[in-house]
Amino acid sequence: MQPFSLLYYCKQQTASRLIYCCLLLIWLLINPQIISSTDAATWYVNNKTGSDKNNGISENTAVATISRAITLAGRSDTLELANTGIPYRETMLFRNLGGSPDRPFVVEGNGAVLSGLKTIDVSKWETVKEGLFVFPLDKTPYGNPFLVSRGKRIPQAKSLDLLQTGEHYWDRSGNKIYFLCDIGKRPAEYQLEATLRISGLTLTSSSYIVCRNLSAEFFSNDGFNIHGDCRGVRLENVIARHNGDDGISIHESGGLIVQNAHVHDNFFGIQDVNASRSVYNGVLAERNQIGVSLVGGYHSLVDCQIKDSIQKEVDIAGANPGHLIGAEYNPLCKTILFAQNVSLFGYGNQTGLSIRNGATAIIERSVISDSQTGLMVDSNSFCHMSQTAIIDCDTILKSNSPNSFFDFNYYTPGQINWQNTLFHTGQFADYVTASKDDSNSHTGPLKVRPDGIVELPPGSEGTKAKLKVGPSDPITSTFTVVNP
Template identity: 90%
Template sequence: MQPFSLLYYCKQQTASRLIYCCLLLIWLLINPQIISSTDAATWYVNNKTGSDNNNGISENTAVATISRAITLAGRSDILELANTGIPYRETMLFRNLGGRPDRPFVVEGNGAVLSGLKAIDVAKWEKVKEGLFVFPLDKTPYGNPFLVSRGKRIPQAKSLDLLQTGEHYWDRSGNKIYFLCAAGKQPADYELEATLRISGFTLTSASYIVCRNLTSEFFSNDGFNIHGDCRGIRLENVIARHNGDDGISIHESGGLIVQNAYVHDNFFGIQDVNASRSVYNGVLAERNQIGVSLVGGYHSLVDCQIRNSIQKEIDIAGANPGHLIGAEYNPLCKTILFAHNVSLFGNGNQTGLSIRNGATAIIERSVISDSQTGLMVDSNSVCHMSQTAIIDCQMTLKSTSQNIYFDYNYYTTGQISWQNSLYQAGQFSDYVTASKEDTNSHVGPLKVGVDGIVELPPGSEITKTKWKLGPSAPFTSTFTSDNP
């Protein structure tokens, strides 16, 4: 019963009943959550059978676009996407719309896909010379846009002069796309599309939102982009792939929890910055240029696997974001990482874990393998590493920091650079003597399984200890079959 209906009812009653009704009315007014507890609405979106002329309140009257559903939605509502097999080619933007701590706004993706692609009008291609065509744009979107042919990214040249057959060059200053076709072909033969939308799931000062079972792909900037005063954001069972910049990224001082995600084939798989706070559990990141980049804020990676990154698996660095008040005095902006039960598989890349510019990392029960350098800590940074294995890296670790703790670790033979002194593979004891670190650590043959578990050699001295190396349980992911 609404308060004003109650007031009308009270006017018709006796004095005793009137007093009771007035007290009830006051109680309802000071407890508005009781009045609104049934007000949450579910808005249905279907890009195949829906229409933006519908009311959106049932599956049969679903709207066609996410943007229309968001204009209809109110605080703490539910957005229900139909997975029609057709990507939703739009940005999901929440600006100053969300929920409460006790009742968040919910986005149920049901496995649907957000796509930043737009088809290229073949009639607008202009021939420059044999095989070379140019496409004029009104403007170039923010980020790192690129061309796509039949769902596959087309290789991108660094300059027009370096353009090779089958590649494209995006002239951002001139707002033009150049494409060099194979002999005898024209752009129309490639079914070209471009990443002309900036970001997918996008929040601007929107708090207490749960988004689950959603894929965000082919945006020029980020798949999941969180800006401003965003508290209590939660992503569950999401995929971020083939985005020009970040798969997932949170900025300013926002708070984010990610539970079970797959981020692949972006530039940065994850890039969290400023004074943000993020917690990642059960994340698989692979084939990104940099798997995880953290530049400011506090971040936790637990039961995660970062692998096959082109440059680095994890790179963290302190920051001084000028747009945040007092950032230069805020220790949170210096970047803190807690990594537990994490496996980093480098496949020959530059670095497994890089700690720079005053950042702090705590690494426990983790594995770093197959990078040129396993762990790098610069002179301004802090690292606490224990019960961790660094395997098959040419440079096991490189540190010029005096503020570290290394012990109860296990290394395969490799070089160690300590305070600019280089220790060769057979000089581990010399390194221990000089550094006073790793006094309870071991060097010897070691293998790590694809599940992240370290396989100890039979009869190894370390098997007598009670602690384990690497993750305490096999890494599992429900997304390993996703490979578009």
């Protein structure tokens, strides 16, 4: 009810009701956000010229920190970050704050960077012995923290006994960092920083949020971390790099859409778990330990390129998350992946696509290339693969699954391990006869363009697989790669 309508209503009432209505009118005028709930505010943040003493309602009166802007913000508002060239060294935490399906909360990053780094106080380094120094911490942050020197990660030893020159060892139980300097140097000469903040964009039970044009780097845990009842979350044109655990991760039963992202040099590029639902379009993931890890939930990868991962490009596995009600009976927790027009370039790593522990994958019009094993399906899992090329892998296919479907595919010569029977290169026809699979598939030389698209060999035009395989459009990232 608008104030003037309320005033007209008050005139028609008794004296006692008139007093009540007048008090209500005064309260509404003092609290205009109640009168016009559809109005959303924009809060400006500038870590160079802003001040947290400002009101934040214009560029000229911007606040200095994201955390201050969030305390000022309300439902369906907008945060406008100035890209000053200086990283915002803080976590962007949303807790029970968001928008609605028709009016999402918007974070406009404008290319700004969130950083989890904190400078190490050189005066607190203690000498253990010649060249070896220790830094005491109040506590170790969650995740996989590490040291950074001039923007580059310092190699990390697995134990103090294995520490080599130029490496560090993070003693998590003792809350200490050990660093073995080069001969004749001390820690102060390295300009050391540490990943002492846990995650970048962090959502906890916050729904209908759009975040775009933002980078998250050097956090001990995740760049983009989504927990709890989070629905309708969308990331657009984001970068997640150099994080101790995941570049992007959604948990519980939340929903996430990612459109155009570059995730690189994390442990997991993407790791979505529990009964979460995620859709990735146009994502480039590279130089992670594992490109994409999916452990529970439904997930879609379309027009994505996953490459140069140290261990596996994509690994999916069924799960039984004990903290979710009825997880053992929930088929969503078994993990379902739909992959279409995807390229997985292994460059000699362990596996292109691994399907384990009761998981299901549907893969179409995609490319798996240059891994030791192209596709692995265990006996409890299921894979439906068609119109897909597996190229230059020692083992094209390793499947113990009794129910999978493979047909209308393209393979370069390599061995196949089907139901624990090994078919060597040149025995493809024997594999087809034994498995009853791939009867319409082809073997022979194939070429992959740098953009991840396969050039089908002459003569394939007449097959049912007359479709371009790999991303439907070349992956041409507009992002600037920093510290590759």
